[in-house]
Amino acid sequence: MAVKRRTIRAVAVNGAAAALTGVVLLPLVWMVTVSFMPRGASSHAPPPFWPERWSWENYYELLVRRAIDGAWFDYRIVPALINSLGIAALATLLGLILTVPAGYAFAKLRFTGRERLLKLLIAALVVPGQVAMLPLFLMFKELGLVNSYAGVILPGLAGVFAVLFVRQAVLAIPDEMLDAARIDGAGEGRIFVSIVLPLIAPITVTLALFIFLGSWNDFLWPLIILSDQTRYTLPVAVAAIMREHAADGELMMAASVVTTLPVLLIFLPLQRFYIGGLLGGSVKG
Amino acid sequence: MTRQERAAWVFAGPVLAAIAAMLVLPVALALVLGLTDYSIYALADGGNLRFVGLDNFAELFRTPLFWRALANTALFALLGVPMAIGASLFAALLLNDAAVRWKPVWRVALFAPYVTSVVATAIVWRFLLNTRFGIINHALGMVGIPPVDWLGDPRASIPAILLFVTWKIFGYNMIVFTAALSAVPGELMEAARLDGASRWGRFRHVTLPAIGPTLLLAAVMSVAGFLQLFAEPYVMTMGGPAQSTVTVLYFMFDEGFRWWNLGQASATALILFVLILGVTAIQTRVGRRYQWL
Numbered sequence: 363m364a365v366k367r368r369t370i371r372a373v374a375v376n377g378a379a380a381a382l383t384g385v386v387l388l389p390l391v392w393m394v395t396v397s398f399m400p401r402g403a404s405s406h407a408p409p410p411f412w413p414e415r416w417s418w419e420n421y422y423e424l425l426v427r428r429a430i431d432g433a434w435f436d437y438r439i440v441p442a443l444i445n446s447l448g449i450a451a452l453a454t455l456l457g458l459i460l461t462v463p464a465g466y467a468f469a470k471l472r473f474t475g476r477e478r479l480l481k482l483l484i485a486a487l488v489v490p491g492q493v494a495m496l497p498l499f500l501m502f503k504e505l506g507l508v509n510s511y512a513g514v515i516l517p518g519l520a521g522v523f524a525v526l527f528v529r530q531a532v533l534a535i536p537d538e539m540l541d542a543a544r545i546d547g548a549g550e551g552r553i554f555v556s557i558v559l560p561l562i563a564p565i566t567v568t569l570a571l572f573i574f575l576g577s578w579n580d581f582l583w584p585l586i587i588l589s590d591q592t593r594y595t596l597p598v599a600v601a602a603i604m605r606e607h608a609a610d611g612e613l614m615m616a617a618s619v620v621t622t623l624p625v626l627l628i629f630l631p632l633q634r635f636y637i638g639g640l641l642g643g644s645v646k647g
Numbered sequence: 648m649t650r651q652e653r654a655a656w657v658f659a660g661p662v663l664a665a666i667a668a669m670l671v672l673p674v675a676l677a678l679v680l681g682l683t684d685y686s687i688y689a690l691a692d693g694g695n696l697r698f699v700g701l702d703n704f705a706e707l708f709r710t711p712l713f714w715r716a717l718a719n720t721a722l723f724a725l726l727g728v729p730m731a732i733g734a735s736l737f738a739a740l741l742l743n744d745a746a747v748r749w750k751p752v753w754r755v756a757l758f759a760p761y762v763t764s765v766v767a768t769a770i771v772w773r774f775l776l777n778t779r780f781g782i783i784n785h786a787l788g789m790v791g792i793p794p795v796d797w798l799g800d801p802r803a804s805i806p807a808i809l810l811f812v813t814w815k816i817f818g819y820n821m822i823v824f825t826a827a828l829s830a831v832p833g834e835l836m837e838a839a840r841l842d843g844a845s846r847w848g849r850f851r852h853v854t855l856p857a858i859g860p861t862l863l864l865a866a867v868m869s870v871a872g873f874l875q876l877f878a879e880p881y882v883m884t885m886g887g888p889a890q891s892t893v894t895v896l897y898f899m900f901d902e903g904f905r906w907w908n909l910g911q912a913s914a915t916a917l918i919l920f921v922l923i924l925g926v927t928a929i930q931t932r933v934g935r936r937y938q939w940l
Binding site: 476 | 662668744753754757774781826881900903909916
């Protein structure tokens with residue numbers, strides 16, 4: 363009897379987990395199936411879940427027609443896709459170059475003012491980025507950076523969180539290891555490159571993912587700083603297309619797939635880094 | 648300067664310079680900007696700029712839409728935080744059950760919405776929430792509830808956006824809670840079970856105190872997140888219907904980059920900042936009282 367009750371419970375909780383997952387994934391699955399429906403096919407009651415006829419026409423319009431014969435379309439996806447990829451890749455690369463050595467320095471190198479700067483960095487975490495946006499816009503206007511890729515990327519390089527995140531990971535490296543290298547005559551740069559970097563490689567992957575996805579999904583700042591449609595990032599371009607084509611559900615779903623898919627393709631294989639990073643790096647105590 | 652000290656500045660200097668230029672300086676300037684009448688005229692010619700002291704704040708407090716934005720944002724946070732945290736905790740407790748198999752699979756799937764673009768998924772949800780052809784009204788129809796005009800009815804627009812936001816973000820706290828739950832002392836749980844504590848009693852007296860600090864941290868971060876809502880109303884409703892989804896940030900964006908009242912917008916941003924700080928301080932105090940911090 364007891365065994366049977368346990369089995370029923372196991373079936374129930376597994377069923378609940380599967381059902382919850384199904385409901386949560388439904389919007390994403392529907393986004394994909396509707397994107398393959400011919401124009402207007404989804405505007406039916408009851409809403410169709412599966413295309414009667416699979417069609418590439420929405421993707422064709424977004425990715426091909428708007429690119430080759432786009433003169434009379436306002437917003438294009440292909441340049442936005444390229445912009446987003448380039449901006450996110452560059453933001454990630456520069457972000458890592460700036461923050462990883464700094465995180466190491468704050469964890470293991472002694473310098474005057476370290477503790478005070480560290481306190482300031484932690485305090486800076488609570489400042490919402492939006493407070494800085496209006497003055498940044500005016501500063502960038504003076505510098506001629508409005509509507510430039512540099513203007514999109516630069517504010518993201520102030521990686522307060524990233525520095526603290528790397529520091530947290532480097533603290534786990536035993537001092538003896540670094541001191542031994544110093545006694546053997548290794549310079550600080552050499553120690554960083556040959557000892558520290560290999561040890562924190564997983565954290566660096568995690569941080570790269572955080573920065574890449576953050577840049578890819580960012581919306582408010584690119585919306586503010588970019589005015590030229592050919593420089594739009596994907597979210598800005600998709601929001602603009604939305605304003606023109608609110609009624610074309612299938613086309614909008616295809617645009618959403620183009621925006622979401624690259625992110626999921628990067629996230630899924632690397633998810634254990636990302637999810638692990640949420641816990642390892644979270645500011646605890 | 649020692650060799651180590653020199654190396655440290657080479658390593659940390661560049662990012663500290665970036666932080667000073669892109670964060671510290673602009674925030675300091677925001678304080679100044681909030682005290683000026685920086686508008687399209689000043690944007691064209693700096694000579695038109697005037698120092699107006701606290702006029703921007705006085706003006707804001709006289710603006711009905713600002714109060715509306717504040718009230719909407721408060722409502723979003725008040726309803727959204729319990730909703731999102733409740734969903735996270737429920738999912739984490741479910742996945743914490745020893746009988747559940749393939750945990751990593753469910754975990755990754757439930758987390759997936761968190762990494763997607765707000766704009767792209769807001770568009771998907773606009774579609775799901777469509778009054779006539781949306782899947783949500785269809786599902787409600789099957790249990791006999793008449794169609795809801797989710798994004799067109801001012802009474803339904805906030806719940807509609809909250810539904811979307813909860814779907815998008817609950818995976819984050821779920822992961823955090825999962826980690827906290829795995830640290831709940833097993834012996835204590837077993838002892839409570841032997842003492843005949845009910846499932847609810849065990850949750851209330853063993854699980855909850857153990858995950859208290861995590862719960863508080865999640866609440867602090869969620870409140871800050873909900874107070875910064877922008878893309879969702881921008882894409883889904885453009886602040887409508889009847890201004891029911893104009894948030895503080897939406898107001899700031901409109902004021903700053905549609906009407907180019909940058910002084911006014913900066914004052915708005917500062918008020919938002921103070922609000923976030925205030926709520927965080929209150930939460931920290933409550934946490935101290937219950938010895939969660």
